[in-house]
Amino acid sequence: MTQVPGSPHTPQDAQGDGGLPGCSRHPDRPTGVRCTRCEQPICPECMVSASVGFQCPSCVRTGSGTGHPPGAAAPRTLAGSTIAADPRLITKILLGLNAAVFIAVLLNGGETGWLLRRLDLVGLVEPWPSPPYGVAEGQWYRLLTAMFLHAQIAHFAFNMLSLWWLGPPLEAALGRLRYTALYLLAGLGGSALSYLLAAQNQPSLGASGAIFGLLGATAVLLRRLNYDMKPVLILLGLNLVFTFLWPNISWQAHIGGLVVGAAVAFGMVHAPRHRRTLVHVATCLAALLAIVALVWVRTLQLLG
Structure with missing residues (x-):
């Protein structure tokens, strides 16, 4: 110009x-x-x-x-993407996918456990039907499907409300493709850390890892824009308190999602303008490789 x-x-x-x-x-x-x-x-x-x-x-x-x-x-958005007509489209799709899976689980009625056991995140589940299955047996898809499962209505409702609140501003700032990558990587990061540190036969499920990733990304974005950080830091602190004090919560998934979400967002919003795409791709690849490394280490422990 x-x-x-x-x-x-x-x-x-x-x-x-x-x-x-x-x-x-x-x-x-x-x-x-x-x-x-x-x-x-x-x-x-x-x-x-x-x-x-x-x-x-x-x-x-x-x-x-x-x-x-x-x-x-x-x-362009802050991260360099073209501005979309509907900055909530991906968030709506994610909400729809989570709702569809939750309804499918409910429609199974007495067979709810059957569906959950075939999609949640586990290591080796010997007490369940043979042959044994889980991430350690090569079913890596569980790292992804566990992100869309919720066993209780309260769990589902809280995560979806958080997604609707946190998602659109991030989608508008990052663009659809980058926002999708951040959400999925944060969720996978939560699954990977849960797989690495949780008990061997402890099932784990829920979108909480991805939601914590969005929370971490929001903090990074507000810091980048020089906005007041107090509200998001208070929210993050309260969520971390509940994470460690409330029973039956996978703190590993929350921390894994938070770290990956914040790291990916940092790379996206701080990338030099003339090398944005290269830095964004490198950031996502680095996060994905770290996730694969965690899963590989844990699998060797379980099968070794």
Whole structure:
């Protein structure tokens, strides 16, 4: 885009606290927020609330809500994805998948345990029907299917409410593909740590690992945008207290999901603009390799 000297979008070299760039209209004000259309830094005074993120006054004046100013780059999310018309689509799909599996379990009636045993996360389950099955026997799909199972209505309701609350802002900030990758990797991270550290024959299921991953990612995103961290830190603290004090909760899945979700989000929102895709792919691959390594180590322990 051609820059006109003195225009609102002239690049600024000002650096504020922590190396943050200066606002494009007020260079002396450091900010971590950028216009979702032209990607210029904007301070709180210049932020104009939009359907996704914030826009600068110039983009609001020169464009309609769906296009972008002539010569300007197409609008992008904070992580560099194209802005979707429905920033809740993937979240709705995930909610639908969880609900469908939960209903399928309920419809099994007396055979509920049969379905759960074939999809939850276990090591070696010798007391259950032969042949033995589980991740240790090569059924790695259980690391994924366990993320969509809930044995109780309260467990299901709490996780789905959390998903609906945490998911859309992250989906809007990261974009659909990156958000999907983060959710799945966080859930797999929770499954992997539960598989590694939990008792050998202890079944484990639920979307909680992925939900904790979204919570960790939210904290990383708010820190990146220089927003008030107190609400999310209080929420995270309360959830961790319940994790370790409430009975029958897999703390391993919660911690695994939290760590992976925060790590993947950090790589996505802090990647250099000119190498975003490369850094994002490398971050996801590194998380996936770490998950595979944990599962491999545990499998060797069980079968060795």
